[in-house]
Amino acid sequence: MATALTDRVLMKGNEAIAEAAIRAGVQAYFGYPITPQSEISEYMAAHLPEHGGAFLQAESEVAAINMVYGAAGAGARVMTSTSSPGISLMQEGLSYIVGSELPCVIINVMRGGPGLGNIAPSQADYFQATKSAGHGDGRNLVLAPSTIQEAADLTLLAFDLADRYRNPAMVLTDGITGQMMEPVAFREGPSLPREVPAWATTGAGDGPVRLINSIYLEPEALEAHNQRLQEKYRRMQVEVRSEAYLMDDAVVAVAAYGLTARIARTAVDRARAKGIRAGLLRPITVYPFPTQACADAAGQVAGILTVEMSAGQMVEDVRLAVEGRTPVRFYGRLGGVVPTPPEVLAQIERLLSEVKAR
Amino acid sequence: MSLRVEVFIGPFGSGKTEVAINRALSLVRAGPPITFIDLDLVDPYFRARDARGRIQAAGVRLVAPPEAWDAVDLPLLTPEVFAALAGSDRLVIDAGGEAHGALVLRQLVHLLPSDAAVYLVVNPYRPFMRTPEKIAAARAALETAAGSRVTALVANPHLGAATTPQTVLAGFEVAREASERMGLPIAWTAVAADLLDAVDLPGEVMPLVFHMLPPWELEVA
Known part of the structure; x- marks a missing residue:
C-alpha cells in the first residue's frame, strides 16, 4: 500500500524541542520534572537512550544543572530543561558554567510566578534570562520561538551557538508553546562538526594539565577574565535575529x-x-x-x-x-x-x- | 448504535478530546440527556474542561473537577464520575493521553456496561503512530493500562492548520491498514468540517468543529 504520508508530523512544542535536541546529537540530558515542560523529560527518557545518549532524572534542579556543568566540562553535548521555579534553582550552577565558559543548552518553558505561582503560561522570566546568568556579569544567549517549527529550529541552533561561543544558550518559551500541537519538519543538524573539544577534561595524557573552573582569586585576574567574557558578549551581538x-x-x-x-x-x-x-x-x-x-x-x-x-x-x-x-x-x-x-x-x-x- | 457508554482513549495528541466533544455534541442533537466525563488526569492544558462553556451551552452535562481547580496540577477523580457511571445518561468519556492517561479506566472497568465502546483514536501524523505496526503497539500498551479491550478505531488523520484533503486521504490509508491488520473496525473518520466536501472516504465520517484552540484563535464575542 503506497501511503504517502508527508515528512511533517504533528507534535507538541515540548516533544519537538526534545526531538530536535536528539537530532542535534545531544549526548546527555539531566532534568527534574516540572509542569508544563515534563514532556521534554519524558521524551528524553523514552528516546535518547535509543540514540546512544544518557538520560538521568536528577534529585533536583540544583543537581541537574551541576550534572550539566560536569558533562559539559567533559566535552559532551548536553542539555537540561525546566520551568520557571526550576530555572531559579539552577542560577548558581548556571553562573559557574558561564564563568567556566562551557557550552550547554537550557530550556525554560515559562509558567506563572513569582514563587510557586501556577502552571499557566507566562513570559515573566525575561529579566532573569536576558540580564544575567546567575550571579556575576555573565550572559546567556537567549532564543525565543513563536511556533513549534521555530522551537525545533532554534533548539538545533542553540546547540551550535553554545559550541561557537562556549556559553549556555537558552530556549525561552512558555507553557502554551510547550503544550500546543502544530506540524513540524526536522532538518538535519548540527551544522558545526562536533568533536570532543581540546579543552575538555578527558585526561591530559602527556599534555598540559586541563582544568575547568570559575575561580580567579586575584582581583586583576578576575577582571581580565571578565573583560574576556565581555568581549565575547560583544561578539555574540552578530547572532541577533x-x-x-x-x-x-x-x-x-x-x-x-x-x-x-x-x-x-x-x-x-x-x-x-x-x-x-x-x-x-x-x-x-x-x-x-x-x-x-x-x-x-x-x-x-x-x-x-x-x-x-x-x-x-x-x-x-x-x-x-x-x-x-x-x-x-x-x-x-x-x-x-x-x-x-x-x-x-x-x-x-x-x-x-x-x-x-x- | 445505541451504546450507553463510549470511551475514547489514545496516545498524547491523537485528538481524543476533540473527537469526544464532537461526539457528545452530535449525540445531544439526537436527544439528551448526554453526560461528558472529562477523565483527563494527566494533561495540564487543552483538556475538555477548558471548553466547559461550549460543552454546557450545547446542553451536555459535564463531569469534571470543579472549575476552581482547573489550574491545579493534581490528578483529581471526583465522586461525580462514579455517580454518572451508576446513572442512566448516555456517557461520553474522554481519558487522558498515553497509557498513563488511560490507567484511570482500570479502576472504573467493573462499573462499565459489558457493551461499552472503547475507541482508540488514531492520528498517523503523530510521530509514533505513523505505521500500522506502531498503531498496534500503542493499542497494546493502552489496553494493558486501561484493563479494557479496544472495540473500534477512530481515524483522525490531520496536520493541524496544514491539513489538506490529501493529508486526510493518505492518513486514512494508514488507519485503514491498521484496522485490517488488527481486525478492528473504523467507527468514524474524523474530518474538519470545512474539508468534508473535499474528501471522499468510505465508512462513517465525523465532521469536526474545533474546541481545543489556542487563545489567539478563540473568537471573543
Missing part, C-alpha cells in the same frame, strides 16, 4: 516575542483589515536583543506598543533602543492570563489616538 511583519509601511508597531507575538500578529492583521497600518516587530533572539531593528522602527512609526505576558520586562529593552524618539506603550497580562487579539487591537487604537491628540 528578528522578524519584521508588515513593517514596510507601518505607522504603528507592535513589539512582541514568542506566544504574544502570535497574538499580536492576529491583532495586526485585524488592524490592517480596519485600515490601520500596523506592523509587528518580533525579536527571535532576546539576548542579543534586536536593538537596531527597534531603533530603525522608531524612526518610522508614530508609536510602539510592547505586549508581554509579564508586568513589562522586554519593554525596557525596547525603550533603551528607541531612546525616546517615539512613544513606547506597554500592555501585559499577568499570572498566566493570555492577552487576546481584541485586547491588543484596542491598545493599538488607543496608542494611535493618543499620538494624534499630541
Whole structure:
C-alpha cells in the first residue's frame, strides 16, 4: 500500500524541542520534572537512550544543572530543561558554567510566578534570562520561538551557538508553546562538526594539565577574565535575529516575542483589515536583543506598543533602543492570563489616538 | 448504535478530546440527556474542561473537577464520575493521553456496561503512530493500562492548520491498514468540517468543529 504520508508530523512544542535536541546529537540530558515542560523529560527518557545518549532524572534542579556543568566540562553535548521555579534553582550552577565558559543548552518553558505561582503560561522570566546568568556579569544567549517549527529550529541552533561561543544558550518559551500541537519538519543538524573539544577534561595524557573552573582569586585576574567574557558578549551581538511583519509601511508597531507575538500578529492583521497600518516587530533572539531593528522602527512609526505576558520586562529593552524618539506603550497580562487579539487591537487604537491628540 | 457508554482513549495528541466533544455534541442533537466525563488526569492544558462553556451551552452535562481547580496540577477523580457511571445518561468519556492517561479506566472497568465502546483514536501524523505496526503497539500498551479491550478505531488523520484533503486521504490509508491488520473496525473518520466536501472516504465520517484552540484563535464575542 503506497501511503504517502508527508515528512511533517504533528507534535507538541515540548516533544519537538526534545526531538530536535536528539537530532542535534545531544549526548546527555539531566532534568527534574516540572509542569508544563515534563514532556521534554519524558521524551528524553523514552528516546535518547535509543540514540546512544544518557538520560538521568536528577534529585533536583540544583543537581541537574551541576550534572550539566560536569558533562559539559567533559566535552559532551548536553542539555537540561525546566520551568520557571526550576530555572531559579539552577542560577548558581548556571553562573559557574558561564564563568567556566562551557557550552550547554537550557530550556525554560515559562509558567506563572513569582514563587510557586501556577502552571499557566507566562513570559515573566525575561529579566532573569536576558540580564544575567546567575550571579556575576555573565550572559546567556537567549532564543525565543513563536511556533513549534521555530522551537525545533532554534533548539538545533542553540546547540551550535553554545559550541561557537562556549556559553549556555537558552530556549525561552512558555507553557502554551510547550503544550500546543502544530506540524513540524526536522532538518538535519548540527551544522558545526562536533568533536570532543581540546579543552575538555578527558585526561591530559602527556599534555598540559586541563582544568575547568570559575575561580580567579586575584582581583586583576578576575577582571581580565571578565573583560574576556565581555568581549565575547560583544561578539555574540552578530547572532541577533528578528522578524519584521508588515513593517514596510507601518505607522504603528507592535513589539512582541514568542506566544504574544502570535497574538499580536492576529491583532495586526485585524488592524490592517480596519485600515490601520500596523506592523509587528518580533525579536527571535532576546539576548542579543534586536536593538537596531527597534531603533530603525522608531524612526518610522508614530508609536510602539510592547505586549508581554509579564508586568513589562522586554519593554525596557525596547525603550533603551528607541531612546525616546517615539512613544513606547506597554500592555501585559499577568499570572498566566493570555492577552487576546481584541485586547491588543484596542491598545493599538488607543496608542494611535493618543499620538494624534499630541 | 445505541451504546450507553463510549470511551475514547489514545496516545498524547491523537485528538481524543476533540473527537469526544464532537461526539457528545452530535449525540445531544439526537436527544439528551448526554453526560461528558472529562477523565483527563494527566494533561495540564487543552483538556475538555477548558471548553466547559461550549460543552454546557450545547446542553451536555459535564463531569469534571470543579472549575476552581482547573489550574491545579493534581490528578483529581471526583465522586461525580462514579455517580454518572451508576446513572442512566448516555456517557461520553474522554481519558487522558498515553497509557498513563488511560490507567484511570482500570479502576472504573467493573462499573462499565459489558457493551461499552472503547475507541482508540488514531492520528498517523503523530510521530509514533505513523505505521500500522506502531498503531498496534500503542493499542497494546493502552489496553494493558486501561484493563479494557479496544472495540473500534477512530481515524483522525490531520496536520493541524496544514491539513489538506490529501493529508486526510493518505492518513486514512494508514488507519485503514491498521484496522485490517488488527481486525478492528473504523467507527468514524474524523474530518474538519470545512474539508468534508473535499474528501471522499468510505465508512462513517465525523465532521469536526474545533474546541481545543489556542487563545489567539478563540473568537471573543
